Amino acid sequence: MSKKVTLADVAAKAGVAVSTASKALRNSAQVSGPTRAKVFKAAAELSFSLNERQKQSQPPSLPKSVGLVTSDLDGQFSMPILIGAESYFGVESIPVFLCNAGRDPALEQHHIDNLLAYGVKGLLMVGWRTDPRPALTSCPVPVVYANQASLDPHDCSVVTDNEDIGRLMVRHLVEGGSRKIVLIAGDPAFRSSVRRLKGEMAELDSRGLAAVRTVRYGSWNEETGRRTMVGLLDEGIDFDGVACGNDEIARGCLDILHDRQVSVPDRVSVVGVDNRQVIVGNSRPPLTSVDLNLKAIGTRAASCLADMMDGRGHQGVECVKGTLVQRASTRMPL
Known part of the structure; x- marks a missing residue:
């Protein structure tokens, strides 16, 4: 009885690693043309096919995996x-x-x-x-x-649905009485940040409102929230709601509002995104957040x-x- 040809046999004949032979037989762009041709030549000479290898490897007890x-x-x-x-x-x-x-x-x-x-x-x-x-x-x-x-x-x-998340944040602030809303977005290099901001702006526009001053961008961390909030308060900006790109930014905002003795939510409401329990539960006060339903x-x-x-x-x-x-x-x- 003849021995079954394996992928290792093909790799050895072609003079390449087993992983390279596997990629070559799947026409991966990671394998150069000459190497791919060498592997296919070896497979043909050994009468080997990748489909046959899959049949051999698939355990009969796992019809679906x-x-x-x-x-x-x-x-x-x-x-x-x-x-x-x-x-x-x-x-x-x-x-x-x-x-x-x-x-x-x-x-x-x-x-x-x-x-x-x-x-x-x-x-x-x-x-x-x-x-x-x-x-x-x-x-x-x-x-x-x-x-x-x-x-x-x-x-x-x-x-x-990040655009809907942006709408949801602003809708909640407005329905709670906020009209002068600051938008603090995350890193603009991230699609989620851009999409949430688009939703926030659309919801404000649908209600005849506009964001207070320009949108503030920053990294996804508490320092962004702290730095932005210090700037807003020091400049004397009048606002009563803050929609933050994520929970970390929001907690940074809350820390400064707490330190400056600005009442939350009586004077300013703050909402974040991600609903990370380690952050929302330890914020001062506990943070309203949008759960992504991951x-x-x-x-x-x-x-x-x-x-x-x-x-x-x-x-x-x-x-x-x-x-x-x-x-x-x-x-x-x-």
Whole structure:
């Protein structure tokens, strides 16, 4: 009985690493043309096909399995999404294999190659930021993108509705009586910051209002909130509401308002985004914030992927709305 040819045999014959042979047989752009040709030549001489390798590698006990590839395993955004996805797959008895690419495109591709070689039936790609990412090309299994949309409009992506979050923040402030609202956005290099600001401006405009002075941009940290709030108070700016790009900026604002003995929310209401318990509960006073519903994004993305593995298609970008959680930093709606 003849021995089955493996990918390692092909790599050895071509004189390349196993990972390089795998990428070459999948037409990865990371492999040069000459190297790819050498690997294909070796595979042909050995009568080897990648599909055959997948059949050999796929355990018969796992008719369905998925690969979850995240770019930020330790991130505050990735983990809730992964938890939501895993909970859905667990109920459906679909095994999940988790890989952390650490924001490294080459490592991401390496994980994808290995997952496909093992025989997963679908891939869930979880991004660490909301800016669109390049699509996976020539992937033989369904792919869903969570928290970071694919640049290909035909792909299935599930993301946060950041524009609606901006509207929700301003709507809550206005309904609580604020009319002179300051907008403190996060880093403008992030799509989420730009989208939230667009929603805030649209909501103000729909109510016949405008932001007080110019919009203030900054990093996603408490120092941005503190520095901006000191400037507003020192300049004598008249305002009664602050919409912040995230919870850290908002807590920085609250710290200065507390130090300057400005009553919150009686004189100024402050709202943030992310609903991070370690921040909102330790703010002075506890911070009203918009929860991004990241677990729901994970659950929905997993549901779409399961449908696609069963032959039911999903295309385009699906947005999940946030939920405002009111605490003591804002006034109740009038």
